[in-house]
Amino acid sequence: MPLDASRTVRELEELRELTGDENGAQRVAWTETWETARGWLRETVASTGATETVDAAGNQWFTLPGRSERAVLIGGHIDSVPNGGWLDGCLNVLGGVEVLRRVAEKGEPPVTIRLVNWADEEGARFGRSLFGSSAAAGSMADHDELRALRDADGISLPDALAEHGVELDRTLEARSELDSAAAYLELHIEQGPVLESLDLPLGVVLGTFGVERHRITWRGQAAHAGSTPMAQRRDALAGAAKLALEIREIAARTGDGAVCTSGGVVCRPGIVTSVVETAEQLLDQRHLDAGKLAAMLEQAEEASRRFAAEENIEVEFEKIWSIEPILFDETLLGFCEDSVREVSGTAHRLPSGPLHDAAEVSRAGVPTVMLFVQSLRGLSHTRLEDTKPEHLELAVAALDRLASKTIAWIADGG
Numbered sequence: 001m002p003l004d005a006s007r008t009v010r011e012l013e014e015l016r017e018l019t020g021d022e023n024g025a026q027r028v029a030w031t032e033t034w035e036t037a038r039g040w041l042r043e044t045v046a047s048t049g050a051t052e053t054v055d056a057a058g059n060q061w062f063t064l065p066g067r068s069e070r071a072v073l074i075g076g077h078i079d080s081v082p083n084g085g086w087l088d089g090c091l092n093v094l095g096g097v098e099v100l101r102r103v104a105e106k107g108e109p110p111v112t113i114r115l116v117n118w119a120d121e122e123g124a125r126f127g128r129s130l131f132g133s134s135a136a137a138g139s140m141a142d143h144d145e146l147r148a149l150r151d152a153d154g155i156s157l158p159d160a161l162a163e164h165g166v167e168l169d170r171t172l173e174a175r176s177e178l179d180s181a182a183a184y185l186e187l188h189i190e191q192g193p194v195l196e197s198l199d200l201p202l203g204v205v206l207g208t209f210g211v212e213r214h215r216i217t218w219r220g221q222a223a224h225a226g227s228t229p230m231a232q233r234r235d236a237l238a239g240a241a242k243l244a245l246e247i248r249e250i251a252a253r254t255g256d257g258a259v260c261t262s263g264g265v266v267c268r269p270g271i272v273t274s275v276v277e278t279a280e281q282l283l284d285q286r287h288l289d290a291g292k293l294a295a296m297l298e299q300a301e302e303a304s305r306r307f308a309a310e311e312n313i314e315v316e317f318e319k320i321w322s323i324e325p326i327l328f329d330e331t332l333l334g335f336c337e338d339s340v341r342e343v344s345g346t347a348h349r350l351p352s353g354p355l356h357d358a359a360e361v362s363r364a365g366v367p368t369v370m371l372f373v374q375s376l377r378g379l380s381h382t383r384l385e386d387t388k389p390e391h392l393e394l395a396v397a398a399l400d401r402l403a404s405k406t407i408a409w410i411a412d413g414g
């Protein structure tokens with residue numbers, strides 16, 4: 001079958017009908033609807049002749065054997081958040097199905113082609129994102145924490161996994177899946193407003209941002225709102241408030257896409273008649289450059305110490321989580337740029353703010369690249385998520401070209 005990108009759009013609509021409702025997509029991982037989507041994918045892929053296997057972490061693989069065992073991987077995730085959109089994750093998978101069809105039609109490919117539907121990218125039910133890909137990448141190191149996770153109904157993660165044939169203690173066995181991987185390609189909606197603002201359908205993704213997440217505790221003194229003169233207060237909220245504004249300056253000074261977010265502040269005692277004694281603030285900082293990310297964190301810490309001194313309060317930083325920036329493979333970036341230019345005229349390079357399965361695969365040492373397609377209004381994780389059908393078709397055409405170039409490169413010993 002020659003490539004028919006409009007078929008991908010029809011299949012996305014079919015999947016939406018099958019697994020969504022009036023509030024959006026409901027393919028939350030480790031649920032019946034998710035299993036329905038996986039079954040539907042199995043039937044959809046069947047005509048390509050690719051063989052299905054499910055690994056120890058629940059990742060669903062479709063393999064089209066080639067003359068060489070070295071494999072070009074195309075990945076995505078069919079799981080969604082509750083009330084999610086019709087494209088996040090499944091566009092990647094269905095674009096990959098179309099590439100499989102086109103490759104299968106030409107007979108045995110020179111290298112093996114594998115489509116992977118990663119299990120639980122979103123972490124929507126248990127709060128742990130990139131589940132399947134981190135197992136395959138070997139970076140999953142939080143089994144003790146995973147064992148303790150429960151969903152909103154009190155069901156534990158290991159019990160939910162077992163219902164779908166996955167044993168938590170064996171998930172790292174999925175690592176062997178990447179042994180033969182020579183390259184990894186992922187198409188995704190941008191989930192941000194950059195491509196739309198540039199009026200471009202597609203973008204080449206340089207890598208995923210490094211992230212530094214901290215909990216900052218400001219400590220002052222609770223005191224009566226009526227009897228404590230302004231000059232004698234030790235107001236913990238004042239430190240948090242100053243920092244919430246300062247991070248805008250830090251991001252602006254750093255530039256190159258730097259983002260800093262103070263996503264929450266909890267004040268105690270939190271009553272109208274008291275000065276705030278403690279303010280617990282959440283800070284998320286992201287950058288594609290590890291040095292600049294470290295400098296942003298340092299500037300936030302330095303500013304915090306200054307604000308603490310000014311306000312006569314104390315401040316303490318505690319790391320919640322961090323990940324280093326992941327830069328994609330130079331050769332694949334070149335192929336991606338050529339593919340995007342061929343189908344849409346202009347190839348713009350941009351970083352990814354959100355994390356993706358591709359980051360895990362890249363960390364595992366597999367040459368990786370991602371391709372973005374414009375998101376209308378930058379929205380995702382909502383039923384309002386959308387992309388113009390003609391842009392979806394361009395994205396599938398670009399993914400196919402990227403796959404062709406990558407297959408030729410690997411076949412050539414790349």
Ligand SMILES: [Zn+2]
Pocket residue numbers: 077088089121188
């Ligand atoms: Zn996604």
